[in-house]
Amino acid sequence: MTIAVAALAVTLLQAQEIKVPLRFDYYYSCEKMAEAMKALNRAYPELTTLDEVGRSEEGRIIWALTINNKKTGEPLSKPGVYVDGNIHGNEIQAGEVCLYLANRLLTNYGKIPEITEVVDRNIFYIIPVVNVDGRAHFFDDPNTPSTNRTIRIPVDDDRDGLLDEDGPEDIDGDGSITNMRIRDTLGRLRSDPADPRLMISVKPGEKGEWTRLGQEGIDNDGDGQVNEDAEGYVDGNRNWGFNWQPPYVQRGAGNYPFEGTGIKAIAGWMLARPNIILVFAFHNNGGMYLRGPSFKAAGELPQGDIAVYDYIGKNMEKIVPGYQYLITWKDLYSTYGDFTDFTNNLVGSYSLVGELYQPETETYDGTLKRKEEERSQSGAASEGERQRLLFDDNVNQGELFKEWKAFRHPLYGDVEIGGWTKMSSRLPHPFMLQDLVHRNASSVIFAARQTPKIKMDVFEVKKLGGDLWSVRVRLVNGGAIPSVTYETIQNKLYPIDKLSVAGRNAKVVSGGVLTDAWMNMVSYKEFRPEVQMCQVPGFGKVEYQFLVSGKGDIEIKYESRKAGTISKTVALK
């Protein structure tokens, strides 16, 4: 085990000097992540800005790297693509995906046409680490693969009036919090004959060998319970202000929406960037792309939005083989106060969660995907569990599993401590990281290429007699993503796109949607015909007809919160 720790230390040591292009064969600590972002910002000052979005509960800075080519337009004039990760402190590879995305876009700008185009046409807002405290503590402290998930707001889990007074600890001092077991002939577990590192349930009549004692730790507060009030628990991804529910309904919700200082800062930062039309939030694990809604009672999304998600989702399933495109509440479970429900409903953006890493890729049967993935409920070790150990033994040289070892526990006496270490189970070994970050960044780039791409075509300026003119305008969207989400229209979240006609010597007499150009069918708007509120569907068009009385130049202007502004001047002649 000491060798394994040393090996990790070496990978971290090598990472000390950060150079662009960045490397993705190791995990960046919280500080290194900030350094890497600064390095990218220094290397590409024309294309990037680095902002402090806000501070965490412990005062760490939450950094955002914005990628925008100023030569192709002001920030708010382009579709915004927001990408973040690591809102759960332990889900660290999400940060690497974001960082890789930035690195990929910047280092290939001007070299790969598709990348140049996607950078020129969009603005990328990238926050690799949302839960900066969680990531810092995950790296610096002993942990299990799942601890330090939440933000640092203390909660009295056991309701004894004390806060966070009895969490797990690394009692054997090996840098990891693993599991404890005690020999117990009356226990309900015995060693797996196929691999004694695993335990299986005893069958009726069989003699037991072990009792599980849970995570490494002691009874700090002497209340007869071990590890019952750990750090936290306010889950950053249950604290957002859309369909938020209190903690007795949604565990980890926090006392009220946006109780987390960092969470609140990010919300404010996003709301100040109303051009955000596409959102990705990366988590681990399971190999999934999830769309909302996050809870059943929200009902289904509008059909128009489902079509957009399906188009992107089904392509992403091919970009990252094995990942499944799913609906959060239906295929997983209902949650309240989720980040993507907030962005979907209140930012008005298409929002996807990427659940990174497929544990079943850790195989030892000559394939790339394990057949049996889950431990069966009866407690028998599965083939998958055994394979996973063999994978670690032979592919990682045993780096990530800590062998059971005797330890004298102050309360339980002689116990054994061992199991999977924090860098296992939910994180790929760094040698598999490169593939993960590239494919997932490619999913984001694929979706970003689908942001609204609006063109205006004034396809008819016809004199009807006297000084009355018919002016026909077509707005065409070359992207799969509409200029306004259907949900936004349904909820009346904000004023949708505006198409207006104005001329110094001209008056718009009437105007409306041209529903059928051949039959001259127009749905006229009775008041203020010079202003039409519109949406341009994905891979689609809308056509308007204006009857204009007058002469000279008229300006036809399309203004969209998400899809930029287009203006054309035509002469009535």
Place this chain on the structure above:
Amino acid sequence: MKISTFTAIRGLVLLFAATFTAPLTAAAAEIFKDTDPTASLVSSPPIEKYSDPATVSHRIEQLRQANSSLVRVQKMAVTPGGRELLMIEIGSKGTSVPAVLVGANMSGLNPLATEAALELASRIVRDAELNAGLTWYIVPMGNPDAYARYFTKPLWSDPGNARPFNDDTDDQTDEDGYNDLDGNGIITQMRAKAHDGIWIPVDGEPRLMRKADASKGEKGIYKLYTEGIDDDGDGQYNEDVPGGTNVNVNFPHLFKNFGRRSGLYPGSEPESAALLKFAFAHPEIAMVLSFGQTNYLLSPPQGGRKGSVDTENIRVPREIGTAMGIDVSRSYTMAEIIEIVQPMMPPGMQADESMIASFLGLGAVVNPLPEDMTFYNEISSDYKEYLKKKGATAERFDPAQPDDGAFEMWAYYHLGLPVFTMDFWGLPKPKEEKKEGSGITSESLGKMTSEEFVALGEEKIAAFLKESNSPAQFTAQSLIKMVQGGQMKPAQMAEMMKKMPPKKSDEKKGDPKETAQLAFSDTWLNGSGFTPWKSYSHPTLGEVEIGGFTPFRDNTPPESMVDSLLDLQLPYVSELVKRLPKLAIADVKTTEKGGGVYQVEAWVTNEGFLSFPIAMGKRNKAPAPAIMTLEGDGIDILSGKKRTPVGEIGGMKSVRYVWLVRSPKKSALTLRLESKQAGNDSEKINIGG
């Protein structure tokens, strides 16, 4: 016999009327008399004397300066309109004693509530009984931006703060507000004759309007608008008035997404955000009072919302039920599920209602819990009794129930605290012509025994059913049978009656509340509460008439009434805080078991009326727990914990806690009871030796 009006105005209501025992100002005394609306008019009292936001701030500062040892003032937030949200803190013991949080005028539409909060603050300062053992956090003006409109000309009302909001989601914000077209300084209504008009004047009272009933051969004449022009030329009138978020619907319980005055998310406003943060940072808050639009003392909080879980009848989801190994085709009580789950819990962990509700995904509580309704109803009866003793017995309109997302809703459902609300005044019910009728009201029905009900006889009961718009399947005969057979009690029937929709035929007379408001204006405001319809040439609507009610006159009494209203009702706040739970160690006993082992036994009693916590607090686990600690030199606790969370203790009830302790030597044990909300206590006892 007489026909009562209860079908239109349901439930028991009281107006503080008739004769007062307390001295009143002449004008107020006059107003409380049961008065014939046709009697000669009294002169209209001045009514524009409520304190504007600047004056409120000034009065708060004066109170602080005059009592600097007791009063502190906190600036909690700055509103979107740049006004300060102020909190008066009263008390000398800070967070070491239980506290009462008072929020007033959260919608900005209740000038009287702000006056009440200021008056309460000055009474607390003078009353050692109130300020010695409690800390008070009082926000007299919860929505200063909206409240400020009360003091501007023209007068109009809107609960939105000054955050810009695009009501009609067009390309302009706040571009089409009201316009005082007739220049009378009041925004009223416009009525215009239109082909698609749906309104007609009320029979016998042409100032009021009602909807035409096409099924009765009536054709609508008028369209109604609020006073103003179509500023932005979009064909709509006053559809985007200045005004953003109503603070009083911006709290997280039942928050309405995308509502017109809701705000973007719960706590999106500086005003509400400051209160959310404050309340959770102050676990000593043990009771919440809300002064504003509702009155739980007269109309306790109502249930009936869909979606609340019936804890006596829970369906366990298939996946979970299967994993638990139970029959999912039947339903279970909460107690049964706790019994099933307890053996599955890790050692030392106790399954409780809150855990089960969360585990089964039962969702949020949306109706007041039945155990809590017990205290609400008891305190409501006591309050009505109190008013009766003070001589305030005439009828007023039922106070409103809170809006979804309101301050008082959040305080009960999320803080898990007892919440009481007061509105201090409501329109008096006009006197109805006394006609023949059953003489039965749902109120009187509720108090009848089964025998008394049957004794009424078929004829009276039939008349009552007709008056109360009962469905046809309920006949007098069938009801008598059910009551005789014990299937239904008169009280249950009364509850059902209260939920019946109002009788259709009353609509012909116009809205009863408008009728009352008009009567009040005519009688007490010299008619100033209603602008008579007067023709006006409107730029786009053509010939219209402008007229109608003055904003605020339905909830804001003349200022001359304020003192007497507050004198009558504010003293009851003292009665409310006397109901707070108070925990104490009633008795400690030790029994020697031999071998240096002692059983220590303590009775913890709740000397207060309210349980600690209330049922909602037990469900949501928001109130800070009360903890019993046992300490002693050189002792071993063999059974029981050093720190024992005290669970629920009902009002006037006691709970026994037992420890087994080994003490080889003589030792002094200290038992300490600590509760932020319900007080501290400690006992010493010697063992051993």
